[in-house]
Amino acid sequence: MSARGFDALILRRFEYRGADLILSLYTREAGKLRVIAANARKSRKRFMGGLDPMQRAQMTIRIRESASLHRLEESTLSDAFLALRGKLKRLEAAGAILGILDRHLEEGDADPELFDRVLRAFERLSRDDEALEVDAFRLFFVERAGHAPVLDRCVESSTLAPEDRPAYFDPRRGGVVSRLHGGGPFLLSPRARQFMREALYANEAPSVALDEEERAQIKRSLDAFFEAQFS
Known part of the structure; x- marks a missing residue:
C-alpha cells in the first residue's frame, strides 16, 4: 500500500464504528475515492480543520490496490468555502x-x-x-x-x-x-x-x-x- 498526496473535496461523510468516519471524496489526482479515517472524531492533530462535507483539504491517503475503501492518514483544511x-x-x-x-x-x-x-x-x-x-x-x-x-x-x-x-x-x-x-x-x-x-x-x-x-x-x-x- 502506498501513501500519496491528494487535493480533495469532501462530498459526504458517514459515521462508522467507534470514532471512525467514512468519506466520499472527489480528488484532482484520482477522481472519486472512498476513504476511512480511523479515530477521526477524536484526533484533531491528524485531521486539522475537521472533515466536513463541502470542504477542500490536502490529504495523505494510503491507496489499497484493488480495494474500494482506502485509508486516510492525515488531512489539512485548505478551504472551508465560508x-x-x-x-x-x-x-x-x-x-x-x-x-x-x-x-x-x-x-x-x-x-x-x-x-x-x-x-x-x-x-x-x-x-x-x-x-x-x-x-x-x-x-x-x-x-x-x-x-x-x-x-x-x-x-x-x-x-x-x-x-x-x-x-x-x-x-x-x-x-x-x-x-x-x-x-x-x-x-x-x-x-x-x-x-x-x-x-x-x-x-x-x-x-x-x-x-x-x-x-x-x-x-x-x-x-x-x-x-x-x-x-
Whole structure:
C-alpha cells in the first residue's frame, strides 16, 4: 500500500464504528475515492480543520490496490468555502453540485478540468445567480461524462435547428427533435438553447440574458435529461 498526496473535496461523510468516519471524496489526482479515517472524531492533530462535507483539504491517503475503501492518514483544511455558508441558497447550490459528483461518478477516472470547474462554480456562487450556476455546471458535467445533449440539430434527421426559433427537446432521445419527428415534451426558447449550448464547454455560466420562464425551461429540461440519461 502506498501513501500519496491528494487535493480533495469532501462530498459526504458517514459515521462508522467507534470514532471512525467514512468519506466520499472527489480528488484532482484520482477522481472519486472512498476513504476511512480511523479515530477521526477524536484526533484533531491528524485531521486539522475537521472533515466536513463541502470542504477542500490536502490529504495523505494510503491507496489499497484493488480495494474500494482506502485509508486516510492525515488531512489539512485548505478551504472551508465560508462565503457559501452564509446564505442558504448558496449552500444549497454548492450541495447540489457536490451531489452530482457523488451520485453520478464512478470511482476513479481523474478529470482535473472537472475538479477545477467545481472550484470555479463555488467561486461564482459567492456572488452570482445560484440556480444558473448549478444548471451551467450540470451541462458541463454531462459533456465531460460523454452524455452531452444535441442542441443544434434534430437528433433523428440531423436537420439544423434555426437559431432564432424555439426548438422541442426530448430528454430520452438526447436532444432537440423536430416537429416532423414528433417533437419533444419541452420547448426551449432560442436564448435558453444558446445558454445550454455555451454551458457545455464554459468554465462559468454563460452571460445570456434569460427571463424567469427561460430559466424554468432550462431547469425542467435538465431535470428530465438527468433522470433519462443517468437513472
